[in-house]
Amino acid sequence: MQTRKKDIRTLILAVAREEFLRNGVKNTSMKTISLKSGVAVGNIYNYFENKSDLLKAVLSPLIKAFEEYREKNRSISYFTIDVFKYDSFLEMMYDQMASVITPYRDEMRLLLFETAGTSLEKFFQTRQDDMLQDGIRYLQIMKEKYPYVDIDISPHFLHILCTLWYDVVKEIVLHQDMSQEEIDLIIKDYVKFTTGGWKYLLNIP
Incomplete structure (x- = not known):
């Protein structure tokens, strides 16, 4: 069953929050969030325009x-x-x-x-x-x-x-x-x- 978009967005947010808190926003890359979440970088950009937009959502x-x-x-x-x-x-x-x-x-x-x-x-x-x-x-x-x-x-x-x-x-x-x-x-x-x-x-x- 294909993962629902809402679930993917929630997963990205959870991983981003954890990485932002652990390493700081500046030291967290979209690539790291992709690796930790298992969501391709290109797909992350389907949900969030950039890292600033992702932080705002968090x-x-x-x-x-x-x-x-x-x-x-x-x-x-x-x-x-x-x-x-x-x-x-x-x-x-x-x-x-x-x-x-x-x-x-x-x-x-x-x-x-x-x-x-x-x-x-x-x-x-x-x-x-x-x-x-x-x-x-x-x-x-x-x-x-x-x-x-x-x-x-x-x-x-x-x-x-x-x-x-x-x-x-x-x-x-x-x-x-x-x-x-x-x-x-x-x-x-x-x-x-x-x-x-x-x-x-x-x-x-």
């Missing part, structure tokens, strides 16, 4: 999870001062951040350190800019809902806060020997720290 679940994380953070449920009052919101923020980092820790390492010269090279820079705009929008909406809040916050400082998110991710990704318990603690500390900081900056009683 990282697509992470990118999707990241976009879902951003959408959740932009949802109306966060535009309330209840965020600063109830632990249930802290738990929700922890779960959302963990949903990006924990299942995709290896893929995050590729995205952070192995995308030079590919279409994903500026992924995090672009997302930081997006998160900055999300932060500005958040302040404006909170001011409309709660006129007493103080939103006189430097946009440069907001950018620093966006950078902090990525620094937390990098710390987790760089330390491969870090246990799940340690990862959980870092994420929880980050959520508590930023939530308390926002409460103070907005002057919420």
Whole structure:
């Protein structure tokens, strides 16, 4: 029975992911992926235009999870001062951040350190800019809902806060020997720290 195209694509992706993680994207050739997968190089190009396209496909679940994380953070449920009052919101923020980092820790390492010269090279820079705009929008909406809040916050400082998110991710990704318990603690500390900081900056009683 002829192998289905979907199965071949899945096989190529699995082998490519393993080789990218083991040797780095730059040091992984399409020929190596062909040898390890048993799929002819010419046939691989029927599924992926080039190695950059293949890397993007390997990282697509992470990118999707990241976009879902951003959408959740932009949802109306966060535009309330209840965020600063109830632990249930802290738990929700922890779960959302963990949903990006924990299942995709290896893929995050590729995205952070192995995308030079590919279409994903500026992924995090672009997302930081997006998160900055999300932060500005958040302040404006909170001011409309709660006129007493103080939103006189430097946009440069907001950018620093966006950078902090990525620094937390990098710390987790760089330390491969870090246990799940340690990862959980870092994420929880980050959520508590930023939530308390926002409460103070907005002057919420």
